[in-house]
Amino acid sequence: MKPVLETKELTKIFAAEGKSDFTAVDHVNFQLYPGEILGIVGESGSGKSTLVRAVSRLTDVTEGSIFLDGQDITRIKGKALRQCYKKLQMVFQTPVTSFDPRRTLGDGIGESLRNSGTSKAEAKKEVLRLLSQCGLSEEFYGRYPHEVSGGQCQRAAIARALAVQPKIVICDEATSSLDVTVQQQILELLKKLKEERNLSYLFICHNLALVQMFCDRVLVMKDGKIVEEGTPDEVIMQPKEAYTKLLVESVL
Numbered sequence: 743m744k745p746v747l748e749t750k751e752l753t754k755i756f757a758a759e760g761k762s763d764f765t766a767v768d769h770v771n772f773q774l775y776p777g778e779i780l781g782i783v784g785e786s787g788s789g790k791s792t793l794v795r796a797v798s799r800l801t802d803v804t805e806g807s808i809f810l811d812g813q814d815i816t817r818i819k820g821k822a823l824r825q826c827y828k829k830l831q832m833v834f835q836t837p838v839t840s841f842d843p844r845r846t847l848g849d850g851i852g853e854s855l856r857n858s859g860t861s862k863a864e865a866k867k868e869v870l871r872l873l874s875q876c877g878l879s880e881e882f883y884g885r886y887p888h889e890v891s892g893g894q895c896q897r898a899a900i901a902r903a904l905a906v907q908p909k910i911v912i913c914d915e916a917t918s919s920l921d922v923t924v925q926q927q928i929l930e931l932l933k934k935l936k937e938e939r940n941l942s943y944l945f946i947c948h949n950l951a952l953v954q955m956f957c958d959r960v961l962v963m964k965d966g967k968i969v970e971e972g973t974p975d976e977v978i979m980q981p982k983e984a985y986t987k988l989l990v991e992s993v994l
């Protein structure tokens with residue numbers, strides 16, 4: 743099977759004026775396969791967010807390459823980059839702040855549809871369908887971000903990500919701000935949507951128990967490098983690397 747996303751020697755160096763350069767992502771190679779949930783774990787500052795920001799072209803890459811569906815997207819610009827943004831969508835930790843507080847959830851979810859020329863009526867129909875798919879009733883269409891719970895807002899953020907028919911959804915601590923029961927519900931929703939839409943996920947998460955339950959494969963990052971990878975059972979239950987052992991022990 744061909745990977746839907748692949749990086750080759752991907753490197754991101756931050757250059758700071760008056761200070762030495764900092765390598766946040768250091769020659770990273772990984773593949774994400776269709777329908778796969780790939781977890782990314784590692785201590786704070788190990789480079790997880792920078793890696794996913796680089797693969798989704800939200801930050802420039804210093805060295806190396808990114809292939810999306812076999813296409814080299816490392817340095818694409820303009821229309822090609824806008825197309826690429828549609829295939830890779832992100833869901834973040836704090837959904838409330840990712841919506842414009844002055845606009846309803848329905849408006850926010852439908853924005854990309856209206857921007858791509860869908861009529862207002864068609865966009866509304868599609869938003870209602872997306873809300874329902876994400877477990878939210880029609881009444882949420884007119885609600886503002888501050889009028890819903892964290893879990894409901896995260897469902898709306900997932901609906902918004904799906905509006906552009908992505909292939910890959912990147913969840914950066916997407917369940918971390920939610921309580922345990924709501925976390926489970928969001929994970930179940932993500933699993934259901936993955937099956938229905940044949941999505942692939944990159945799943946950054948500090949909670950190793952969730953990673954073990956949810957992911958097919960896990961990458962462990964340290965100082966911008968991948969130091970270990972394997973199935974959750976291999977990586978979390980029988981870690982080979984000293985760093986992974988420490989990481990696992992630190993959360994037990």
Ligand SMILES: Nc1ncnc2c1ncn2[C@@H]1O[C@H](COP(=O)(O)OP(=O)(O)OP(=O)(O)O)[C@@H](O)[C@H]1O
Nearest residue numbers: 756764765766784785786787788789790791792793
């Ligand atoms: N714009 C930036 N300029 C300079 N350094 C940065 C920038 N963004 C991130 N870094 C540095 O890169 C390193 C990796 O950060 P990153 O946010 O990718 O880590 P992370 O593993 O996602 O951490 P966390 O789990 O806390 O979110 C950190 O040392 C951070 O300070």
